[in-house]
Amino acid sequence: MAVTTASKTTRSRPSPKSRGTKDEPTLSTKHLLELYRKMVTIRIFEEACQRAFREGKIGGYLHLYIGQEAVATGFLDYYRPGDRIITAYRDHAHALLLGADPKAVMAELFGKGTGLVKGKGGSMHLFSVDQGLMGGYGIVGGHIALGVGMAYAQAYQGQPNIVQLYFGDGAIHNGGFHEATNLSGLWGKEKLNPCLFILENNHYGMGTSVERATAMTDLGAKFDSYGIEHEKVDGMDIEAVIACAKRATERVRKSGAPYAIEVNTYRTVPHGAADFIERYRTKEEVQQWRKRDPIGLLEQKLLDHDRADEEQLAKIRDEAKAIVDEAVQFAEESPEPSLDELTTDVYVD
Amino acid sequence: MAVTTASKTTRSRPSPKSRGTKDEPTLSTKHLLELYRKMVTIRIFEEACQRAFREGKIGGYLHLYIGQEAVATGFLDYYRPGDRIITAYRDHAHALLLGADPKAVMAELFGKGTGLVKGKGGSMHLFSVDQGLMGGYGIVGGHIALGVGMAYAQAYQGQPNIVQLYFGDGAIHNGGFHEATNLSGLWGKEKLNPCLFILENNHYGMGTSVERATAMTDLGAKFDSYGIEHEKVDGMDIEAVIACAKRATERVRKSGAPYAIEVNTYRTVPHGAADFIERYRTKEEVQQWRKRDPIGLLEQKLLDHDRADEEQLAKIRDEAKAIVDEAVQFAEESPEPSLDELTTDVYVD
Amino acid sequence: MPTLTYRDALRAAMADEMERDESVVLLGEDIGVYGGTHLITNGLLDRFGPKRVIDTPIAEGGFVGAAIGMAMLGLRPIVEMMTWNFSFQAADQLIQNAAKIRYFSGGQVSVPLVVRGPNGGGVQLSAQHTHSLEGFYGHFPGLKVVAPATPYDVKGMMLTAIRDPNPVLFLEAGALYGTKGEVPEGDYTVPFGKVRVAREGNDVSLISYGRQVNMLLHVAEQLAEEGIDAEVIDLRSIRPFDAEGIIASVKKTHRAVVVQEQWRLFSVASEVAAIIQEQAFDDLDAPVERVSGAEVPAPYARNLERAAFPSENQISDAVRRVLYR
C-alpha cells in the first residue's frame, strides 16, 4: 500500500477533469480551514500509526480511517455536549475529533499506561466518556444495540441529547443490526430513541464487497424494515456531509426518533494495518477513489475558490504533523502500565 | 378458552351476512372434501391434545394449531416427494399432513417409546424425515437458517426439490431471521436456494401484537431487504391458500430462488395449552376471527354451493374423530421409553 | 415474619426498588401486558408504566444489548430472560460486552445490569428448554452469577443485584417459583460470595445450589435416620465463588458430595471438587463425589427426564461411598 503522507496528500488532488468543485463553497473560509485541519490531523495520525505498527510498536489489530475522514469530521461537527458517540473498531478519528488528547490516543495504541484507556483496550476500544465517546467495539454488529439503549436512556432521563451511532456496511447483515434497529424504530414512536444511525458504506466488509454480501445492495433502504427514514450522502465531500449532518442531527434532536444516513465512502488503505494483499479489489478502483480523496477535494476547493493558498495549507499540515510527532514521542517515552493494572477495572468494588 | 369440538365446529360457521363464500368454489368437490377431512382431523387432534394436557397426560409445552389449519393444509397440498419441511414448535399439523401416523404423533406427546421421536422430543420437536419433516424447533428464529441451508444442499445435490420454511410473526424481529433470509437471497441469485418462506402471521408472538413488536408492521415487506419477492394471502380461505401455494411452489421449484408468502391467519386458542388469561387480546377479537374459522368457511362454501350436505360432513368428522380416538388410546396404552433410550442418539457412533 | 412464595418475594424486591429508584427499569418479552409468562412481573406495568416496564420483541441479543447501553448511562435495567434457554442468543452481548466493557474502557464505564430468569429443568420441556447455566456464564470474569434457592434469599439477593454496579446474571430455579418461605418485609440484602449453611452437620458436606438444595435437605433428613449427620451447603453465588465457605465445611466433615443438575464436564461441581482437593487435600478422608445430570440433552418423556437428573438415591449412595459404608 502506498502511504499517503501529508505532503503527498496535496498531490492526490483531483485532476481538472475530475474536479467536483465548480460551485462556490457554502461554508465560511474559517470553518473550511478548521475542517481541513481536523481531517489532515487524522490522516497524519493514521499514517503515523501505520508506521509504528510496521515497526512493531503497535500490536494487535489496527484499523485506519484513511479515506473516510470526512465522515466523522462532518458529523461530529454537530456534536453537542452530552451527546453520546459509539462506533466500531475503526475509532481513532472519533476520539481525536471529540477532543481526546492525541498523546493519550497514541499512547493507548502503544499499550502504555498513559493511554486513553490505560493501555487495556488498544486501538479497537477507545473511550473518552467525558467527551462523549462511549467506545470503540470489536465485535461486528455488537455495539449497535448499545447505542440504541443509550438513546433510550437519554430520552428517559430527559436529556436534550442524541446518540451518533456509527457502523459499517458489513455490520448491516448481522442479526445485531436487525434487532437493534427494530427496537430503535419501535421506541422512536414514543420519542424514546434519539439515535442517528451513520452507516459508513465503504463498500467492503474486510474483503467482501456489498454485492457479495447481500442480494439487496441499497443498504440505506434496509432501514425501511424498521420504520426509520433515511437518506444518502457523498462521504468524500465534506461540505455535503456537513449539510447532511446539520439537518440530520437537528431532526433527531427534535423528534426523539431515529434517522439513518448511508454515507458513500471508501477506505483507501487495507482493512487492517497487517493486511497487504488485496485480491478483492483492483488498484485501479483504489486509484479512482483516491481521486476523490476527501482531503484532496477540500484542498482543491479551497484553492480553486481562493479560500486559501498552498502556503496556508502547508502550514496547517505542518502544525498537524507537529502534534502527531509529539504524540508519537509521548507514546514512545511513556511507561508500560503498572502490573497492578492487570486486575483493576474488572469489577467496580 | 372455549374448546371447539368437531361438532361445535359447524356452529362456528359464519352467519350469512359475514359470508365470504359467494363465488363458486374453484376446486373439485373431491379435492375440497379431502382438504376438509385434513383440516378437521387436525382440529380434532389438537382438541384431543388440549384435553390430554389438562388431564396431565401431556407434559412440557404444548402449542396448538387451532385456527391456522388452512395454512399448512394448503401449502403441503403441494408437497412433492423429496421436498423438505421445517417449522417451529407449532408443528402437529405439519407432521399429520405429511403422513405421519397420528398414533405415533400422539404417543410422542404422551412421552411414550412408540412416539414419532421415541418420546425424546415431545410436542415441539416432531420429525418424520422419510416423509420430509425436518423438524419442529423450539427456539424462535433458530430454525430459519437450517431451512436455508437445506435449500442450498438440495440445489447443490441437484435435486428438483424445495424447502417449505414456516415461521411466525414473532420470529421476524429476531436476528436469526435477518441473517438467514439475507443468505437465502444471496444464494438465490445463483439458483442455490429453492426456499419458500411461509410467514404465519397470526398477529401475536405469545402476548405481543405485531404493532407492539415493530414500527413497520407490513411484515411481508421486510423481505425487500433481502431481494426476496413476496405476496400476501388470506390464510383462513383454504382455496386462496391452495391457489397461492400452487403458484409459489412452482415458482421456487423453477427458479431455484427464494420467495415469501405472508399468510394472514389467527390462532383462536391461547399461545400454549397452559395459558388461560389472555389480557393481550379481547374476546371480541377472537370471536370475530372465529367467524372466519377456516373449517367453518369451507363447510359454508361446500353447503352453499351444494358440494356436500351436513350428513357427508358429519361423516367425515366422525371418521376423523375415530382416527384421533384411536391415536389417543394407542398413546395411553403405549409403554414409556426404555431407560436405555436415555443415552442413545446423543452421538452417531 | 410473613411467608411469601419465591415468585412473590422476587417481585417484591424489584417493585420495592423501583419505588425507591427511578433508574430501575424492566425489559423483556411479555413482561408487561401479558403479565410475565411466569407472572414474576405481574402488575408492574400498571404500577410503573410502559417507560419502565418495557415489552420487547423476541430479540434477546438486541434487548440485552440495549439494556447494557442503558446501564452505561446510569440506568439500572433488569432484563427478564423468559427462560435462560434463550440467553444463548444474547451470549455475545453478555460475554463480549457486559462482562468486559468496564475493563477495556479502562474503568471509564460500569454496567449496573441485572439479567434474570428461570433456569433448570424438571417439567418435561426437553432438550432446547432445559439448561442449568451457572457454570457456563460463571466462567467469565467481569460477570457475577448467582442462584438463589429460597424466598428469603431471592429477595435479599435481588436487592443486592440491582444495587450492584456490575452486571449480575440472576439464575432463578424455575421449579421453585411456587415454594413458600419466610420473607421479611422491607429492605434487606443478602451479600454475594458467601455460602449459606442450610443445615449443620459433621459427617459429610452436601454441596449444591438452586433447587437441588431442597433435595439435599430432604436427603439429609433421611441420612439422619441412618445416623449420618450431613451438612448442607448452598453455594448461593457462583461468581464470586466462596472457596472459603466450602473449605470451612469440608475441614469439619472431611467428606463432600457435590450435586448439580448441569452436566458434569467443566461444571460447577468440577470446580468445587478441584478447589477442595487443592485447599483441603490433607483433610479429605475420601474423594469428593459428584452427582450431576446425565451427559445427554434433556429428554422429554417423564421417566427419561427423571433419570437424567440427580436423584435422592444417587445422592445418598454417593454419601455412603464417601463414608465407606
Next chain:
Amino acid sequence: MPTLTYRDALRAAMADEMERDESVVLLGEDIGVYGGTHLITNGLLDRFGPKRVIDTPIAEGGFVGAAIGMAMLGLRPIVEMMTWNFSFQAADQLIQNAAKIRYFSGGQVSVPLVVRGPNGGGVQLSAQHTHSLEGFYGHFPGLKVVAPATPYDVKGMMLTAIRDPNPVLFLEAGALYGTKGEVPEGDYTVPFGKVRVAREGNDVSLISYGRQVNMLLHVAEQLAEEGIDAEVIDLRSIRPFDAEGIIASVKKTHRAVVVQEQWRLFSVASEVAAIIQEQAFDDLDAPVERVSGAEVPAPYARNLERAAFPSENQISDAVRRVLYR
C-alpha cells in the same frame, strides 16, 4: 517425512478430503476471494469453485445455522470461524441445534458438521478477541470439541473431524499456525478421545492442550536439568474427555500440574483436577495444581497480556510445589 506448518497441514487435510468427497463444502467470512484472513483456505476457491468455497456475510449465527441444515441433508460443511471470539454469535446454533438435533429427533438425523478456527491469545488482541473456549463448548453433550497442538495432529484430527458423523468444534491454536512439524503425506487419521503422551516422565504429569503443550515441553526440559523427570500430556480432545489417559499418567507420577490459558473457574483444568482426585485419590502425593489465565478480560498492553497468561515460571513453581521442593 515432509515437514509442514500447522497452517499448511490443516489446509492439506481439508483439500485432500474435498478431492475425495464432493459433499465437503467450506463456508466462512473471507475464506474465498480474500484467501482466508489466516490464509488457511488460501487457494481453495480457485481449486474447488464458489459452490464449495462459500464466502459469507458477517452473520455467524446465520451461516453456522445454514451449515447445520446442509449437514442434516448429508453435506459435510466445514465452517471457518474467522476466530472463535465471534462464535458467541453462533452459540445458539451450536448449542441448541448442532448439539441436540440428533437427540430430539430420536436419532432420525445426524449433523456431520465441522466448525473450525483459531482461538487463544498472545498477540495483543485484547478482551473481545482473546478467548480459549474448549471448556465453554466442551460442557455440552452432543458436541465433540478438540484442540490439536501439532501439525501432525491437526491434519490427522481434521480428517477425523470431517468424517465424523457428529458436530465437531475444532479449536486451533492460532499462535501455532506458523509452527512446523513432520506431517505424513496422504491419508491418516488421529482418533478423538485419546490423550497424547508428548513426553514420557516419572516424577510429575504436566497436562494441557493446544499451544501450552509446547510450553510444557520446554519447561520439562528445564526441569530435567533440576533432575525432575516430567511427563507431558496433551489432552488433544476435550469432549470426548480421556479420563483414562490422564489417570494412567498420574498413577505413574503421583503428581499433576494442569495448565491452561482459559480462566480457572469451571474450566478444563477444574475437570482434570476433579477427575484425578476422583479416580486416583490414593495415588496422589500432592494436590493437583492448576495454572490458569488471570481472572481478568484479556488486556491489550504487551506486559499486561504476558502477565495474564501462564508463564514458564508459574508452571515450574507449581511443579516444585507438588514435589514439595
